[in-house]
Amino acid sequence: DRRRDAPAAGSPIQPIIKDVGEVYSRLLDHRPVIQGEIRYFVKEFEEKRGLRELRVLENLKNTIFETNEHVLPKCEQAMHDNLSETFKRLQAANAMIHRLQEREYEARKLQADKVMAREEKCIAHCEEFMKEQQNKRAEVDEEHRKAMERLKEQYSEMEKELAKYVSF
Secondary structure (H helix, E strand, O other): OHHHHOOOOOOOOHHHHHHHHHHHHHHHOOHHHHHHHHHHHHHHHHHHOOOOOHHHHHHHHHHHHHHHHHHHHHHHHHHHHHHHHHHHHHHHHHHHHHHHHHHHHHHHHHHHHHHHHHHHHHHHOOOOOOOOHHHHHHOOOOOOOOHHHHHHHHHHHHHHHHHHHHHE
């Protein structure tokens, strides 16, 4: 500014330069306006919002601290207690199921043994029946053979007697 003012200090152009500088400042140089707006915005932001974000962050910090110090250990302890109780119950249920399976296995095995015994008894009975049938068949065959021999003898005697009568 001094360089500009110095040569024109005594000249009649000085008021014109001053006016041009003023016009330039008002129209083209926005720095003072922008700085004023920034100061106004910051002032309004700080006044209206205050320390709300800081209080919110402090509350969050306190909540997190409370959670970490008190709630989380309680939850861990409750979870541990409940999980150990649940684990014990599951073990008891597993043991009961295992015993039931063993009983069922024993019952099936007993049933299978009974079925096998019945089958063996049935097979033995069937074999005995077949032997008895063979014996009866042999007896019937023997009786048939004897009856055939008697009939042959009877017919041969009848033939002999008939031969006596034919010779007349």
